[in-house]
Amino acid sequence: MPDSLGPRLKVGVVVPSTNTSAQPELDALRPDGVTNHTGRMVIDDDPMVDEPGFDHVMHSIRLSTHPAIRSVTGCGPDCVIVGVSPESYWEGTDSHGRVLDSMRAAAGGLPVTMSPDAINAALAAHDARRIAVITPYLPVGDDSVSRFFADSGYDLLNLHGLGVPSPARISHVSEAELRDAVKEIDSADVEAIVQVGTNVAMARVAAAAEFWLGKPVISNNVVLYWHALRRNGVTDRVRGFGSLLAEH
Incomplete structure (x- = not known):
């Protein structure tokens, strides 16, 4: 049963x-x-x-x-x-x-x-190759993330590290800081914004940012869950957390 x-x-x-x-x-x-x-x-x-x-x-x-x-x-x-x-x-x-x-x-x-498989699937669903990325890290972590996306064939136009010094403090990043980071890295050439780091609480900010930018804003936790649901046969449209769960 x-x-x-x-x-x-x-x-x-x-x-x-x-x-x-x-x-x-x-x-x-x-x-x-x-x-x-x-x-x-x-x-x-x-x-x-x-x-x-x-x-x-x-x-x-x-x-x-x-x-x-x-x-x-x-x-x-x-x-x-x-x-x-x-x-x-x-x-x-x-x-x-x-x-x-x-x-x-x-x-x-x-x-x-x-994360890599989920993000690749999401960017393919949005037909996006020119991206900007938000990370919670200092340059030592940012360099690896940047290299990964470049090696995966994406055109990485901008990357913004939030500079958090320890794992637990990543959760202290505020929604206002995330809003400002989105504004900083966006440009007319950016087709999608990607946020990495599962201790960053960005689901709500990403959904709001999609509305006022008119482009995909992919938050790490949402994309992981979307990918897991869809790979395992759950196709429900969940609204309020961005276009991935609502439309794909």
């Missing part, structure tokens, strides 16, 4: 223990009959202001991601979202397939959604 609260889809979600934005944003996106089940990658709120610090945070995430995935597979989810951005970009496009395969193996072969 199907799960009584999640008869249509049960979504396993893993996020760093420092992340307080992904879980509430993803829960707000749930269609009827879909449930989310969250596991935590246990990490400390260490500084990531330079390359050794960023590497240390990445090492902590790598050590804790597979145990976090296994912690949610016990409830029998239909798919898993890996809600952490730096791991997706840090080693470049060549390593992404290997990283994704390792996540699937940890999930027992379940479908796994990660």
